[in-house]
Amino acid sequence: MANEFHTLLDATIQHLEGLKARGARHVAVTPATLQALRKPLAKTQAPAAGPAPAAPVKAPGRVQAGTPAARTLPSSSLPLSSKTPLQGAEKEKAMRALAARVTGCTKCPRLPESRTQTVFGVGTVHARLMFVGEAPGADEDAQGEPFVGRAGQLLTKIIETMGLQRGEVYIGNILKCRPDTPGQSSGNRKPTPVEMATCLGYLEEQIGIIQPQVMVALGATAVQGLLGQQVAGRTMGSLRGDWLEWRGIPLMVTYHPAYLLRNQSLTEKRKVWEDMLKVMAKLELPISAKQRGFFLKK
Ligand code: SF4
Incomplete structure (x- = not known):
């Protein structure tokens, strides 16, 4: 299951990187999709064994101090409208x-x-x-x-x-x-x-x-x-x-x-x-x- 997840994750990242290389700055994602995406991510946060997850990226294209390009989906690069605003x-x-x-x-x-x-x-x-x-x-x-x-x-x-x-x-x-x-x-x-x-x-x-x-x-x-x-x-x-x-x-x-x-x-x-x-x-x-x-x- 974890391997399948990482295969899908790699394919998704590859697709997003392709979009980014072609100049896309964001992709449209419905709230329902976002919710669904969070579930498998949450399940694989702390695997009992297997490869360590890559370090998260905080912003697309951002300069990382001494770290290689990260490969996880950057949750902090999601549109802010997807987060519950404080009041x-x-x-x-x-x-x-x-x-x-x-x-x-x-x-x-x-x-x-x-x-x-x-x-x-x-x-x-x-x-x-x-x-x-x-x-x-x-x-x-x-x-x-x-x-x-x-x-x-x-x-x-x-x-x-x-x-x-x-x-x-x-x-x-x-x-x-x-x-x-x-x-x-x-x-x-x-x-x-x-x-x-x-x-x-x-x-x-x-x-x-x-x-x-x-x-x-x-x-x-x-x-x-x-x-x-x-x-x-x-x-x-x-x-x-x-x-x-x-x-x-x-x-x-x-x-x-x-x-x-x-x-x-x-x-x-x-x-x-x-x-x-x-x-x-x-x-x-x-x-x-x-x-x-x-x-x-x-
Ligand atoms: S020490 Fe560096 S990271 Fe901390 S507040 Fe100053 S500029 Fe920002």
Whole structure:
């Protein structure tokens, strides 16, 4: 029975990998099928003897720190809509418990010693819209809140221009610790793929608690952290402006606000604004004629 199961599992994985190689990002599965799939998996979780199960993958295409590609069906890559959402106070309680775990995290080498504090996330657990950045910088490390430096102030302005308040959305990063910068007296560095893979589970839990209707990835590093191999080799120019998907949640990729601080051209500002107009439309937020016309050359 176990052999038959593993044969079927291998065939299923082969089929899914073929779909993935042809560009498919998800497969439609009914709740009844999902339920049926869980049963044989549960039965084979702890076999009395036989080959050890392969290590689970937490996200399709994700960089795994020093592990070969895993071969089990990744339950955590199922659409979030297949999981029972938390309600009201349950969400706040779960987020507080998660924040407490992150505060004491020492999974990465060096970062626990170099950080001032972890930078968990900010906003409401009831947000319909979630922004995801790459990692805290010096300002965020000092204040314990993501996106509080100049780039963060610009993000707040963008949110307000959309007709929302910063407190109505949720803002988090792939990494919860500032990447260390040994030998540098100032400046920040990008997180490494291994650091992102190590920390990503916390963000996945945050997203699972919030279950936002729409997510926005700010910059290339953030989308690489979220989608891994699915976006390998793609440029920001080819990624931004179109809807992608993260476990069933529509994902818009746009430039990091820091890019707009470096490049003040109306054209680039308009690109980001067009991405935000798409986000507003997806969330069915009202869009005024004035909002539609921002950053258009007269
Ligand atoms: S970056 Fe994330 S995983 Fe690494 S030590 Fe900080 S909280 Fe832990």
